[in-house]
Amino acid sequence: MLRSERVDRETLAEIVAGDIxxxxxxxxxxGQPTLVSNYLTAEHNVTLHTENGMLGMGRAAxxxxxxxxxxxxxxxxxxxxxxxxxxxQADSFALMRGGHLDVCVLGxxxxxxxxxxxxxxxxxxxxxxxxxxxxxxxxGAKQVYVMMNLFTREGEIKLLPEATYPxxxxxxxxxxxxxxxxxxxxxxxTVTVRGLFGLTFDELQSKSEIEFVDATGN
Amino acid sequence: MTNIVESAAxxxxxxxxxxxxxxxxxxxAGQPMELIGALxxxxxxxxxxxxxxxxxADEGLALLIKERRVxxxxxxxxxxxxxxxxxxxxxxxxxxxxxxPQGNLAERLRAAGAGIGGFFTPTGYxxxxxxxxxxxxxxxxxxxxxxxxxxxVALIKAFxxxxxxxxxxxxxxxxxxxxxxxxxxQTIVQVEEILPTGELNPENIVTPSIYxxxxxxxxxxxxxxxxxxxxxx
Numbered sequence: 001m002l003r004s005e006r007v008d009r010e011t012l013a014e015i016v017a018g019d020i021x022x023x024x025x026x027x028x029x030x031g032q033p034t035l036v037s038n039y040l041t042a043e044h045n046v047t048l049h050t051e052n053g054m055l056g057m058g059r060a061a062x063x064x065x066x067x068x069x070x071x072x073x074x075x076x077x078x079x080x081x082x083x084x085x086x087x088x089q090a091d092s093f094a095l096m097r098g099g100h101l102d103v104c105v106l107g108x109x110x111x112x113x114x115x116x117x118x119x120x121x122x123x124x125x126x127x128x129x130x131x132x133x134x135x136x137x138x139x140g141a142k143q144v145y146v147m148m149n150l151f152t153r154e155g156e157i158k159l160l161p162e163a164t165y166p167x168x169x170x171x172x173x174x175x176x177x178x179x180x181x182x183x184x185x186x187x188x189x190t191v192t193v194r195g196l197f198g199l200t201f202d203e204l205q206s207k208s209e210i211e212f213v214d215a216t217g218n
Numbered sequence: 219m220t221n222i223v224e225s226a227a228x229x230x231x232x233x234x235x236x237x238x239x240x241x242x243x244x245x246x247a248g249q250p251m252e253l254i255g256a257l258x259x260x261x262x263x264x265x266x267x268x269x270x271x272x273x274x275a276d277e278g279l280a281l282l283i284k285e286r287r288v289x290x291x292x293x294x295x296x297x298x299x300x301x302x303x304x305x306x307x308x309x310x311x312x313x314x315x316x317x318x319p320q321g322n323l324a325e326r327l328r329a330a331g332a333g334i335g336g337f338f339t340p341t342g343y344x345x346x347x348x349x350x351x352x353x354x355x356x357x358x359x360x361x362x363x364x365x366x367x368x369x370x371v372a373l374i375k376a377f378x379x380x381x382x383x384x385x386x387x388x389x390x391x392x393x394x395x396x397x398x399x400x401x402x403x404q405t406i407v408q409v410e411e412i413l414p415t416g417e418l419n420p421e422n423i424v425t426p427s428i429y430x431x432x433x434x435x436x437x438x439x440x441x442x443x444x445x446x447x448x449x450x451x
Contacts, residue, residue, distance in 0.1 A: 093321030136321030170344035
């Protein structure tokens, strides 16, 4: 997949949604991954999981639908869909940890070539750490996709040979969707480039110490 | 036997200083606000609190922290936009934090209630939250040894109970209640309504009465929300 321009967050969300198989059980992380739900159609027949205890989560609640007892992991009021189910936290995390969830889409600060994820803590000494369900989500789905910008505001690439921030999970990410391209990761550290947006393969390669494999033509 | 009492104050009357108190809720959903309010009024101090969060805004758990009644908190997500009382206590070095991934927190509580001495979990392996902990490779995957979290007291909010102490919950307010009810020496429950024994369908009970020690009926917004939902159908 090649595009001449960098893609915006909505377009990227649409691309991710397009890669989710019909009938999947999916958890969408807080922030950018939540946008994916806007592009999941009836044909997707996706069941959304929220780790605070629900399968079959619907869209955000509006006005008189708002119910303080029905919130998502971001503590936002949501709705239930027909066929929804509630369960307690131990069951909710067991269904992830047990490998029953098909896909989890998460944001990230850094991802390593072997799929290490850093998305919970900058490691700065004055930062108050908060992890929530991030570490459970990272290791808890059959496929973990990351959505992020490829570069920081300072222009540093966030897909690295090794992460420098404290890790959320080791070797857990299988695909990385960014504004500048799509990457498939492997245990061996081989990073296959599936798409490039507003960046040539050589430009990408010049910004990283990872030796990328070009599969954008496939 | 479940002891039904008339007020939140009565329900929490015998919580001692230095107790480990498990408090249900994820954000405000399922947080037993009235029981926490009574605990605050009652004056118990040097508490260890177990909750997913470390209090929001100026109510519930946040006020216990503000009043410096909490020596230590075990939680997964203390820092949020409105956790200013925790933030202040933490930066002042006046509260100890044990940060636990959310799924490990739930499972450690479940383990306590189920008589499990410890368990190996993949969550957190290779991260700073597993530093110093025993690890083991089992069938090619790496795990971290985690221990149960026992409470002296659990404060939880359920939706409805029967007089025997069987409990049902409402929507995502169920969250930590069922595990915490099993993990404490004494489980104190606030419910919207206590029905005559036999009125709850035994197939639908989430927490069986064996875990419920003290119970008080307090109507909250959950009752109105359920009534509105019923009316819409």
